Amino acid sequence: MSSAPAHRILHLILLGSFVEGCLVCLFFLCYDPSAISILDPVNSPEQTEQGKRVVPKKSNDVVPNSNDDVITVLMWLWPFGVKHELNNCSCLFNIKGCFFTGDRNFYNQADGVIFHHRDLDEDQFNLPKLNRPAFQKWIWMNMESPTNTPRIPTIENLFNLTVSYRQDSTIPVPYGFIEAADGKEEFVLPRKNKLVCWIVSNWKEELVRVKYFNELQKHIKVDTYGSAFGKYVPGVEYWSIITSCKFYLSFENSIHRDYITEKFYNPLSVGTVPVVLGPPRHNYENVIQGDAFIHVDDFSSPKELADHLLLLDKNEEMYLRFFEWKRYFKARRTMFVTEQICLTCDYLRRHKEYETLSNFKEWFWEN
Structure with a gap:
């Protein structure tokens, strides 16, 4: 083996060790047993009464004493079909009490249901078949520009909130942030x-x-x-x-x-x-x-x-x-999809008022 390839292999090994160490450190820095987050849990909800939010217990979950402390966010369509495990809202953004899941059995308990536009465009009939609970918000998620966002005529008056790069979104999440230095x-x-x-x-x-x-x-x-x-x-x-x-x-x-x-x-x-x-x-x-x-x-x-x-x-x-x-x-x-989900949870906790999106086409594609 020549010295150049050997040097490159050594570089990659050291880089891999560094990254692994960073991930371990991040885990211990971000670990918070009081934070709630689940990725496609195996167990179904213990009860599904309309209008009540009940978080099921799992052996490896720590559930708050009061269900009122928990904001449940359901990802109906994973962005581009890629699943994420989000369990660090508390550590990264000091946003606590968020229960995130991709399990549709939690639909009746979800404070908010997120629909990613591109995936919704590819499967427009894949919407919840059950009635929407009165307390529940439907959230439109999109990070593409109007030029690269297919129009869906049926989404008018369908959503309550938006999360996108637009500064006038309900939950604005730009591609990056300028923050105060330490x-x-x-x-x-x-x-x-x-x-x-x-x-x-x-x-x-x-x-x-x-x-x-x-x-x-x-x-x-x-x-x-x-x-x-x-x-x-x-x-x-x-x-x-x-x-x-x-x-x-x-x-x-x-x-x-x-x-x-x-x-x-x-x-x-x-x-x-x-x-x-x-x-x-x-x-x-x-x-x-x-x-x-x-x-x-x-x-x-x-x-x-x-x-x-x-x-x-x-x-x-x-x-x-x-x-x-x-x-x-x-x-x-921005830390996608983490930041979008965490800020959505925070918004749902602070805003209980009802609203719906009208003139959706005019707002996004024509404004």
Whole structure:
């Protein structure tokens, strides 16, 4: 065996050990026997009286003394068919007393039932056959933009609440958050050996971002990666690539209100300046201060943008100004599906009023 493969294997072994250790630490940090969460329990509810919420006991569950302390959330359709076990709302978000399940036997006890739009679109007749309990809320979950969200005519007036990236959702869960830093710390710029980078898989010539890139690359070198360029990027290398670039093209696949994805938050979190193509600048400034990123709309052409990036490359003082915000804040990605479920539980605990979604088509697809 050559030394290079051996070195790579050793690196992967050490990385695996590190990740395993982190998971073990997270388990002990997040373990809270008072928190309730179940993934597809084997046992059925002990009773299913209409209007009552009864949590069945299992040998490995700790059930609160009062059922009134428990908010039951039922995932009717798992997002993209992938099941999740969520038992750390208390640890991660200080949200306690959440009972989460994918077992439909809990339907009559559920305070809220979540329906993931894409899976509902694929199986529109897979809805509860029983009457909806008076206290129960139906929640529409979606993280795709209107362009990539199939319309379902039958969902009008069907849901009570929404959980999505939209800031005007009942339960807004964006793709990332800008949070206060633990303390005022001096930012240390990571080592940079590339000027502009872009990692992309979805390539369609008619997309605005593709047209813009095709013009931009005529005036500045862009290091490109991803399936669109025949350069698959494994997860281990993804973050190192973004970190090594001074600027990252945070170009969204479609342009819609509040549709600001991980493409924006990832470079922010590792000390790289995002160059954004998406909703207007003021929409991004609802998320973070305006001198933390560059918006393509600020330039009359891709060539003018390229000239500005080349200027910043030569002026370190100007470049470092993009990281002033890091003295007080930090960026993180949303923990899907965990964050959506936990924040839904918290909302259901605090809001008992009745509401229904009307003009759903106008709100999401036409607004």
